[in-house]
Amino acid sequence: MKVSRKEEIILLAAKLFREKGYSAVTMRDIADALGVKAASLYNHIRSKQELLSTIIIQTATQFTEGMQAIVESPESTSQKLRHIIELHIEITIQNPDFLAALNNDWMHLEEDLQFFLQMREGYEENFRSIIKVGLANGEIADRDPEIMLFSMLSTLRTLYLWYAKKGGIDAKTLKTDMPDTLLCGVLG
Amino acid sequence: MKVSRKEEIILLAAKLFREKGYSAVTMRDIADALGVKAASLYNHIRSKQELLSTIIIQTATQFTEGMQAIVESPESTSQKLRHIIELHIEITIQNPDFLAALNNDWMHLEEDLQFFLQMREGYEENFRSIIKVGLANGEIADRDPEIMLFSMLSTLRTLYLWYAKKGGIDAKTLKTDMPDTLLCGVLG
């Protein structure tokens, strides 16, 4: 399983996008980090925008497909919520840098902006519907569903900020304590 | 209480920084939105960097001072946590755009970067110590304190994304249901 030069560039670009944001990263920054001249990058990629689009759409697709499977499953609401949490943890661990771009640089998409926004809206709508079912059958606390959605989603979306191989929260702790914290709170 | 031209520029800059990020906003963007030429801005401000620094340091100072008061108070852990939540809600409502810059553009600070990082670290350390006291006296669930800290802080930091005068979650709902959701979870 070797990474092509193009994949190498994409991984490095994601890392730099995370550190400084898409707009602040120049093609020369990426090239320098690869020990290469900026023009050489264009033997492998079409544009800077292609880098961003690849990173974001690829990751967003993972979320969309994962959520679809959860929605269609016959589980209880709390089981579905646990699976959503696991989905976020897994994708985050797989490549935290991609999630930074997804969260912070999506507005710099050009061709694919509308497509991305549709995916994101669909994801949130699925999440919301799961919460509302749980609210209706009493499985979930009687509080504003938007706030519960927001609270969970905020935490899950910024997981990449806290997960790190060194110095951060490790994967095992995340998988055991994160669901309980989100579902049962800090006090309970 | 009228706003000076300088304050007007800062407020508008914060709005644009929120929409596109610091690096992607040009002085000409800010000037256009004000119906003015870019060079005219320099009659009121020293640099683009001054705009960012003012926005971020001013807001970070509010958090630092608010947290200091909470830490020094003689309340229970859960009362302190409720006050932290209220602090975030109040500062967020006061100017959501400033919080976007604080969260997303702090890495573009130049002179004030170290000062900001110190403030942020101090804030997190105070938050952590409150959680640990609650853990020690049994007031808080026996789970990884880092995850509880992360979970609350992630939600509170991205409040600005959800609060909106129109179409979002309103201030009253936030103040009533947010503390319960964070402290007691979704199920409980």
Place this chain on the structure above:
DNA sequence: ATATCTAACTAACAATCGTTAGTTTTGAAT
């Protein structure tokens, strides 16, 4: 050895960036 392909290179482009200098307009106080 020759041909082919990949991936690097140099050089340059038009556009845009933050900012400065110097000048003119505006509006309120005298």
Place this chain on the structure above:
DNA sequence: ATTCAAAACTAACGATTGTTAGTTAGATAT
């Protein structure tokens, strides 16, 4: 009406941006 300061303007600067064109080095296959 005159004065004066605030705030706008025009013009331009050097630097940097993403990207293109054309070329060359190095490996692989024939």
